[in-house]
Amino acid sequence: MEVQTIYDLIVYVLNLIGIHEVDFLLNLVIYGVMGLAVFGIVGAVLAVHSYAERKIMGDFQVRLGPMVAGPRGIFQPIADGIKLVTKEDIIPRGVDKWLFIAAPIVVMVSTLLILVPIPFGKINIDGNEIFLVFADLKIGILFILAVSAISPLGIIMAGWASNNKYALLSGLRAAAQMMSYEIPIVLAIIGVILVSGTMNLIEIVNAQQELIFGIIPKWNIFLMPIAFIVFFICAVAEIGRVPFDTIEAEGELVAGYNIEYSGMRFAFFFIAEYAHPFIIGALATLLFLGGWHGPTFGIAALGIVWFLIKTAVFVYIMIWFRGTLPRIRIDQMLTLGWKYMIPLALLNIAIVGALKFIAPGVF
Amino acid sequence: MEIAKKIKENFKAVKISDGEIRIKKNALPDLCRFLHESGYTHLSLITGVDYTDERGEFEVVYHLYSYSKKDLITVKTAAKVKGAGSKTRGKKTEIPEEIKKKVKDCIGCKICTKKCPQEIDVKEVIFGLKEGKDVDPGVIENCSECGSCEEKCPKKIEILGVFEMLKLGSSGGDSGGSDDYEMPSIPSITHIYNSADWHEREVYDLMGIEFEGHPNLRRMFLSETFEGYPLRKSYPLTKKQEVNINAEFEEDEHLLDNRLNTLQKQSGTGLFHLNMGPQHPSTHGVLRLRLLVDGEIIREIYPVLGYLHRGIEKIAENLNYTQFIPYTDRLDYVASMINNAAYVYAVEDLMELEIPLRAEYLRVIVMELQRIASHLIWFASWPMDLGATTPYFYTLRDRERILWIFEDLCGARLTLNYFRVGGVTGDMNDAAEKKLKDFLGIMPEMIEEYEQLLTENEIIIGRSKGVGYLSKKDAINYGVTGPILRSAGVKYDIRKAHTYSVYDKFKFKIPVEKGCDVYARYKIRMEEMRQSLSIISQALDGIPEGEIKARVPRLITPLKGESYSRVESPKGELGVYMISDGSQRPYRLHIRSPCFCNLSSISRMCENSVVADLISATASIDIVLGEIDR
Numbered sequence: 002m003e004v005q006t007i008y009d010l011i012v013y014v015l016n017l018i019g020i021h022e023v024d025f026l027l028n029l030v031i032y033g034v035m036g037l038a039v040f041g042i043v044g045a046v047l048a049v050h051s052y053a054e055r056k057i058m059g060d061f062q063v064r065l066g067p068m069v070a071g072p073r074g075i076f077q078p079i080a081d082g083i084k085l086v087t088k089e090d091i092i093p094r095g096v097d098k099w100l101f102i103a104a105p106i107v108v109m110v111s112t113l114l115i116l117v118p119i120p121f122g123k124i125n126i127d128g129n130e131i132f133l134v135f136a137d138l139k140i141g142i143l144f145i146l147a148v149s150a151i152s153p154l155g156i157i158m159a160g161w162a163s164n165n166k167y168a169l170l171s172g173l174r175a176a177a178q179m180m181s182y183e184i185p186i187v188l189a190i191i192g193v194i195l196v197s198g199t200m201n202l203i204e205i206v207n208a209q210q211e212l213i214f215g216i217i218p219k220w221n222i223f224l225m226p227i228a229f230i231v232f233f234i235c236a237v238a239e240i241g242r243v244p245f246d247t248i249e250a251e252g253e254l255v256a257g258y259n260i261e262y263s264g265m266r267f268a269f270f271f272i273a274e275y276a277h278p279f280i281i282g283a284l285a286t287l288l289f290l291g292g293w294h295g296p297t298f299g300i301a302a303l304g305i306v307w308f309l310i311k312t313a314v315f316v317y318i319m320i321w322f323r324g325t326l327p328r329i330r331i332d333q334m335l336t337l338g339w340k341y342m343i344p345l346a347l348l349n350i351a352i353v354g355a356l357k358f359i360a361p362g363v364f
Numbered sequence: 365m366e367i368a369k370k371i372k373e374n375f376k377a378v379k380i381s382d383g384e385i386r387i388k389k390n391a392l393p394d395l396c397r398f399l400h401e402s403g404y405t406h407l408s409l410i411t412g413v414d415y416t417d418e419r420g421e422f423e424v425v426y427h428l429y430s431y432s433k434k435d436l437i438t439v440k441t442a443a444k445v446k447g448a449g450s451k452t453r454g455k456k457t458e459i460p461e462e463i464k465k466k467v468k469d470c471i472g473c474k475i476c477t478k479k480c481p482q483e484i485d486v487k488e489v490i491f492g493l494k495e496g497k498d499v500d501p502g503v504i505e506n507c508s509e510c511g512s513c514e515e516k517c518p519k520k521i522e523i524l525g526v527f528e529m530l531k532l533g534s535s536g537g538d539s540g541g542s543d544d545y546e547m548p549s550i551p552s553i554t555h556i557y558n559s560a561d562w563h564e565r566e567v568y569d570l571m572g573i574e575f576e577g578h579p580n581l582r583r584m585f586l587s588e589t590f591e592g593y594p595l596r597k598s599y600p601l602t603k604k605q606e607v608n609i610n611a612e613f614e615e616d617e618h619l620l621d622n623r624l625n626t627l628q629k630q631s632g633t634g635l636f637h638l639n640m641g642p643q644h645p646s647t648h649g650v651l652r653l654r655l656l657v658d659g660e661i662i663r664e665i666y667p668v669l670g671y672l673h674r675g676i677e678k679i680a681e682n683l684n685y686t687q688f689i690p691y692t693d694r695l696d697y698v699a700s701m702i703n704n705a706a707y708v709y710a711v712e713d714l715m716e717l718e719i720p721l722r723a724e725y726l727r728v729i730v731m732e733l734q735r736i737a738s739h740l741i742w743f744a745s746w747p748m749d750l751g752a753t754t755p756y757f758y759t760l761r762d763r764e765r766i767l768w769i770f771e772d773l774c775g776a777r778l779t780l781n782y783f784r785v786g787g788v789t790g791d792m793n794d795a796a797e798k799k800l801k802d803f804l805g806i807m808p809e810m811i812e813e814y815e816q817l818l819t820e821n822e823i824i825i826g827r828s829k830g831v832g833y834l835s836k837k838d839a840i841n842y843g844v845t846g847p848i849l850r851s852a853g854v855k856y857d858i859r860k861a862h863t864y865s866v867y868d869k870f871k872f873k874i875p876v877e878k879g880c881d882v883y884a885r886y887k888i889r890m891e892e893m894r895q896s897l898s899i900i901s902q903a904l905d906g907i908p909e910g911e912i913k914a915r916v917p918r919l920i921t922p923l924k925g926e927s928y929s930r931v932e933s934p935k936g937e938l939g940v941y942m943i944s945d946g947s948q949r950p951y952r953l954h955i956r957s958p959c960f961c962n963l964s965s966i967s968r969m970c971e972n973s974v975v976a977d978l979i980s981a982t983a984s985i986d987i988v989l990g991e992i993d994r
Contacts, residue, residue, distance in 0.1 A: 062757035166638050170660065170975070243751060244823055252646040252749040253976050327823050328751025330976045331660065 005131040007035060013126060035135055039116050046279040047272055048078035054275075054320050061324035085271070088264035093164070096261065100162035105262065105269035107155030112273040114148040115280050120203050122293040122305035132203055133305065141202040142190055145284065146183075149239070152273065153179035156248065156258045159270075163261040171257030174331050175241075175248045181338035182239045188346030189232040192225050192353045193288045206292030222289040227349040229289045231342050233315075236285070238334065240277035242319050244326040245334055252328070282315030283308075367402060367437070374398060384438045389424075389550050392441050396426070396553045404428040404437060405840045407553075408930075410563035411954040412571035413943060414597045416445055422548050422573055425941070427928065427956075431840070431854060434861050438928070443548035443573060466526050467494045469519040476513035476523060482919070486513050489530075490523060504530060508684070508919050508948075549574040552581075559843025562964040570595040570677070585670030585993055588612045594678055601682065616654070616668075623664065624656055633658055638975070642671045646749045646979045649989035653966075653978070660974045665967040669960075672993040680953040685711050685785060685920040688950075693779035695955065696991040698741045701734035702933045703991075704783035706955075709864060709929035710940040711785045714922035720911040723787035724866045729800070729903050730773065730782060731865075731931075732896040736807070737766045738934035738986075739889045743814060746886070746983040750827050755817055762810050765803045772796035785920055787913030797904075804901050811893055818886070828882035832969045832981030835880055842965035845958050846936025847892065848985060851877050851884035858932040870902045882984040889986075892934075921948050935959050935986055957991045 011031050012023060020027070052067070052075065059066025067074030092101060118141035120134035138144050153175045160172020194200055197208035211219045222229045238245040249257035259270045286292055290311045293304030329337070368380045375395060379386040387395050408427035415421055419442075426439040467490050476486035484504060492499045504527050514523045552575035554560045564575040565584040572593030575581055582588065587607040592599050624635055641652035650671035656664040676695065680688045692707045693700035705727060712719065740759040747755040767777045773790045774782040782789055792800075818824045834844065839852040849856055857874040859867045875891035877884035924946040930939045936958030945951040962985045970978045 058753075062754050063761055064757060166636065170638075173659070246751065247976075250751065250976070252751060253979050255645060324754050325817070326752060327747055327818075327821070327827060328976075329823050330827055330974065332974065333826050 005129055006134050006137050007038070007131075008135075010124075010126075010131050010133075011035070013131075039113050039135065042116060043113060043272060043276050047275045048082075050275050050279060050316065051078050051081065053316075054323075057317065057320045058324055061321075082268075085268040086265060090264045090266065093261050095164045097162040097164065100158050101261075102266075104155045104159035104162055104258075105266045107158060108152050108273045109155075109269040111148050111151035111155065112276050112280070114151075115145050116276075118142075118144050118202055119280070119283055119287065120206065120292065121283075122308050123301055124305075125301045130301075134203065137203060138201070140200045142194070142200045142205070142288075146187060146190070149280075150179065150183060159258040159262070163258070165261055167254045167256075168258050168260050171248050171250075171254050171260075174254075175258065177331065177335060178238065178241070178245070178248060181335050182235045182342070185231050185235045185338060185342035185346045186239060188343065188350060189228045189235065190288065192228040192346070192349045193221050195350070195353050195357060196221060196224060202287050202292075206287055206294070209291040210294050218291055218294065220289060220291040225289075225349055225353060227345055227352070229285070231346045231349065232288065233281075233285055235338070235342055236281040237319060237322065238338065240274075240281060242278060243323040244329050246328055247331045247334060250328055278316045278319045279312060281319070282312035285315050286311040367399075367404075367433075367435075370402065371395070371398070383436065384440060386440045386442075389441045389443060392439070393551050393553055393556065395439065396428070396556050399428050399437065399439075400556050403430040403432050404435075406431060406845075407557040407559045407563070407843050408436070408937065409939060409941065409954065409956040410560060410567055411941060411952075412567045412573050412595070413952045414571065414595065415442075417597060420445060422571065424550050424567065424573060426553075427939075427941070431856055436928075441550060443550050445546060445548045463493060463526055463529050466522055467491075469521055470494045471519060473518060475516050475518065479512045479516045481510060481512065482508055486523060490521065490526065493526065499530070547572060547574045549576050551576050552578040554578055557843070558838075558841045558968075559961055559964060562960065563843075566960075569593075572596060583670075585673040587670075588615055594675055599678075601678075620654060620656070620666070627656060627663055631658070631663075635663060640978075641668075647982065648745065648987050651963075651982070651987060651989055651992070653982075655975070655978070657975065660976075662970055662973055662975060662978055665970060665978070667963060667966060670993055672989045674994065676994045677953055677955065680950050682949060684948050685922070685950065688953075689783060690779065690781045693781055694990055695957070695994065696738075696933060696935065696938070696959070696988045697778060698988055699734050699738040699934050700778065700780050701730045701782060702738075702931055702938060704780070705731055705865075706929055706931045706933070706938045706940045708783040708785055709931065710927050710942040711920065711922060713927035713929055714925055714942060714944050715785070715916075715920070717786055717914055717916065719914055720787060721866070721908050722791075722910040723912045723914070725903050725907040726773075726788050726792060726912060727783065728865055728867065728870075729792075729900055729907075730770070730780075730788075732899045732903070733766050733769060733800075735896045735934045736893050737763050739893050740766075742889060742934070742983075742986045746980075746986075747818060747824070749979045749983045750824070752818070752824075755814060758810070758814060758817075762807065765799065765806075769796050769799045769803065772799065784913060784916075786916035787911070789913075791912050792907070800900070800904065804897060804904070807897055808894065811890060815890060819890075825883065827976075827980055828886060828984075829879070830881050831973070831977045832882045832885075832984050833880050834965055834969050838965065838968055839880075842968065843961040844936070844965050845961065846933070847885050847888045848962055848965075849936065850875065850888050852880045853878045858930050858937060862930060864929070864931060866903075867899075869906065870899045872896075872899050882980050885984045919948055921946065930956075933958055935988070935991070936962055955991075955994055957994060959985070959987045959989075960992045963987055963992060 008031060011034065015023070023031070055077065056066040067077035070076040070080045092098060117135045118138045120132050123130050123132045156175040157172040160168045160175065193205060197205045199205060199208070209218070209220050213219050213223070217223055241248040249259065259267055262270060286308060293308040295304070295307035297303040371378055371380065371385065375387065375391055377388045377391060385395070406429040408429050411425050413423040413425065415423055421442040421444045423440055423442050428437045428439060429435070470490045472487055472491040474487045476490070477488070480486055484507060489499050489503060507527055509524055511524060514521070517523060550573055552560065552564055554564065554577070561580070562584065564578050565581060567573050568575060568581055569584040569586055570593060583590065587609065589608040589611050591605060620637055624637060628635055635656050635658050638655040638657050639652070640655060641647035642650040647653065652668040652671065654666040654668060655662050676691055679691055689704060689707060692703040695703045740763045744756040744759040770780055771777055772793060772795050774780050834848065834852060836852040836854060839849050840854065845856070853876060855874055855876045858864070860874060872895045875888045875895065877887055922944045924944055926941070926943040928939060928941045930937055937956065938958050939956030941954040941956065942950050943952040966982060966985065969981045
């Protein structure tokens with residue numbers, strides 16, 4: 002069965018206003034609108050996240066956070082945006098110019114692409130279920146893994162192109178980090194795929210909607226706690242959030258790969274960096290917390306709220322990490338990845354495989 | 365003295381008088397080796413004194429300390445210079461045009477002479493200058509620059525301005541600079557004491573004494589292109605010179621490239637040169653470390669100092685004893701009370717002053733408060749360097765309480781200038797006492813809170829246990845003091861070992877750890893804060909009523925002699941070595957900076973460690989560049 006997506010939603014709206022034929026040109030326009038929507042989501046996430054992070058960090062650190070721009074500082078993200086856009090665009094002497102220009106774009110685009118197969122929820126229109134997803138890919142999760150692996154490449158490019166030794170060290174670290182944390186993430190997700198029997202994110206979510214013994218929701222977090230822990234730790238490491246922020250370790254590498262960037266080019270890195278926690282939160286929600294499932298009281302659209310709440314919890318946890326933990330050293334980080342995370346993920350696969358064989362009813 | 369006998373047996377040409385050994389320079393390394401073997405393992409300081417005008421020689425002073433005997437020995441040796449001695453003194457000099465212009469209105473009315481509180485015959489000087497007589501600048505040596513002569517002068521002559529010019533003229537303003545004699549030399553003792561390395565470089569840099577056999581005798585603070593040696597008495601005080609930074613960088617680069625090539629040939633891998641600082645978030649100011657790194661692993665470290673060098677020791681030679689106190693605030697600017705104390709004790713030692721008990725109690729209270737404040741700053745910055753931002757805000761919140769107390773005591777917050785020779789400036793008032801009691805009530809809980817954040821944190825343990833390892837032997841040999849020495853298991857705290865002020869009246873412990881690493885230093889500092897709190901509350905209970913300042917003449921003129929006062933600063937042994945020639949200004953003042961000595965061990969601490977550990981280790985030394993560069 003063909004799943005109805007945002008594309009169909011737009012077509013439905015067009016039908017309502019009397020346009021029934023979708024020709025090639027209109028198709029392009031629709032895809033353009035969807036592309037803008039991805040930007041819009043990222044923009045909204047960026048604004049909310051950066052404001053929330055500052056306020057929450059302020060709360061942790063006995064201070065107020067932004068208070069000047071607008072009431073209680075709510076316009077701070079806008080002020081930041083204006084500042085970054087209007088700043089002078091500097092390309093330092095001695096950089097590898099094309100790589101230098103390309104690097105932020107690579108990071109930004111790969112981040113935006115991750116959002117494409119993520120379903121945010123579903124709504125009911127005329128008895129039709131429409132899923133809020135830009136493209137319903139059969140291999141959604143594989144696509145995400147593939148695309149997210151491009152982002153460190155952009156960081157390595159930036160590190161090399163900057164002609165700066167700190168940036169270079171940061172690029173080297175990014176390479177090591179990507180190599181060692183991609184593997185446990187994939188292994189943890191294999192557990193999920195084994196349980197739900199699909200790589201499509203919507204179907205993975207739907208596989209989690211029942212209840213076990215009538216009370217506990219059949220979320221993957223309860224079925225495979227090990228896989229969840231491995232996934233979450235490795236995902237935080239993969240995006241380089243505290244305590245795994247060795248890539249841009251302020252105290253050691255000053256700012257790491259983005260040391261020579263300013264203005265809009267820096268903003269690209271900044272956007273990617275702030276979109277990542279949301280993406281990781283969303284993925285953890287979809288893979289382990291049953292996506293948009295929750296008590297909806299008959300209104301399907303409430304699922305979006307559940308989805309956002311679950312995601313926000315993860316984002317909050319990541320901010321909490323940042324407020325509490327110091328930075329781990331790069332070699333310790335690699336040790337953690339190779340010596341603990343990969344064996345744990347493998348153990349999880351073994352357990353899930355065995356259980357699926359023994360108790361096929363539950364799994 | 366037992367050791368004195370032994371030295372006399374073994375060495376011929378020595379003169380020994382109460383803890384001071386004078387020896388010919390050729391026998392110095394042998395004597396040092398002998399002393400090192402007999403337990404004097406801590407080389408506290410090396411400094412030079414310029415006696416070229418009097419005796420035609422430079423004196424080099426070594427302070428050696430034995431932890432087991434708790435005894436300090438001063439070793440002095442001299443380096444004769446050729447062509448020095450009486451140069452321009454006594455020769456009739458031409459009176460400059462500017463002075464002539466200023467004194468031309470003088471009518472010889474003698475009002476100025478009557479008004480002078482120092483009883484200087486001002487009229488004689490000014491009128492003499494007008495008449496074109498040769499005036500001896502020694503007459504105005506006692507001038508306290510009070511300005512009363514200038515105020516009352518009917519002709520409004522700028523008498524102080526004239527005096528200033530006369531003084532500049534007499535201190536060798538244009539006497540030809542310092543290079544009219546050969547560089548004196550002394551045998552180096554770096555092969556016995558590692559700590560001698562930096563000390564000798566400092567003396568070479570500022571005093572111009574060559575140390576034969578020093579492996580790396582280059583300038584320490586000043587630029588390689590700087591001409592002359594500023595701490596020599598003959599160095600013109602007002603001389604300005606431009607420094608060629610580019611030439612210096614090129615020389616540096618060349619030096620490092622050579623080293624890089626040899627290392628690359630040895631190891632067979634490609635290294636590169638990483639410049640950390642002076643603008644780097646984790647070098648705590650303007651420290652610059654040049655690293656040779658193999659990927660992330662550090663092969664060699666070359667610290668570059670002097671970005672904050674202000675020549676404080678030279679400034680001291682040209683100021684009154686009281687005038688210099690505010691300058692000590694700017695040494696270790698997060699612990700200025702303790703700098704004040706070290707300086708003031710040195711002066712009081714020279715004057716043999718009796719200090720009122722209340723003043724001493726107040727001093728102990730503020731010093732311990734300052735120790736807590738300094739450790740709090742350390743506790744803010746070390747986790748910050750490791751990436752934990754939150755402790756910073758907690759500690760600064762609590763440090764603010766200490767600053768409030770200081771505000772009530774002396775009006776200032778950072779550069780406090782609270783100590784005076786003979787006492788302190790402000791008495792404890794009710795407001796300050798209440799704040800202090802509040803602070804004492806709240807602080808133990810807060811320290812608990814900090815510990816909860818970090819002490820058992822797995823990442824902190826991983827980042828600090830075994831990191832920055834400095835064994836007991838190395839620690840002593842590098843002249844390291846303070847929490848770093850105690851983290852290596854040496855129970856040495858000057859407050860106990862050589863009690864100053866009224867520390868003998870209080871009960872407190874010296875925390876010692878055996879870890880030799882960053883984690884041990886962290887534990888020690890936390891415990892020290894608790895001990896300081898206990899000292900403060902004991903002092904507050906026992907503080908007597910009475911005066912807060914002894915009767916001290918307005919213009920301090922200590923007797924001829926020398927003194928060395930040591931205090932336990934939050935960073936280690938802060939010493940002030942002072943030589944007085946009986947005038948109103950110190951003849952020579954040397955500050956033994958604990959950070960300077962502790963930092964010299966960084967290359968040993970971080971041998972073959974990664975860049976991230978260098979940050980952790982540097983932070984654990986708790987450096988303050990104001991004190992290192994002076």
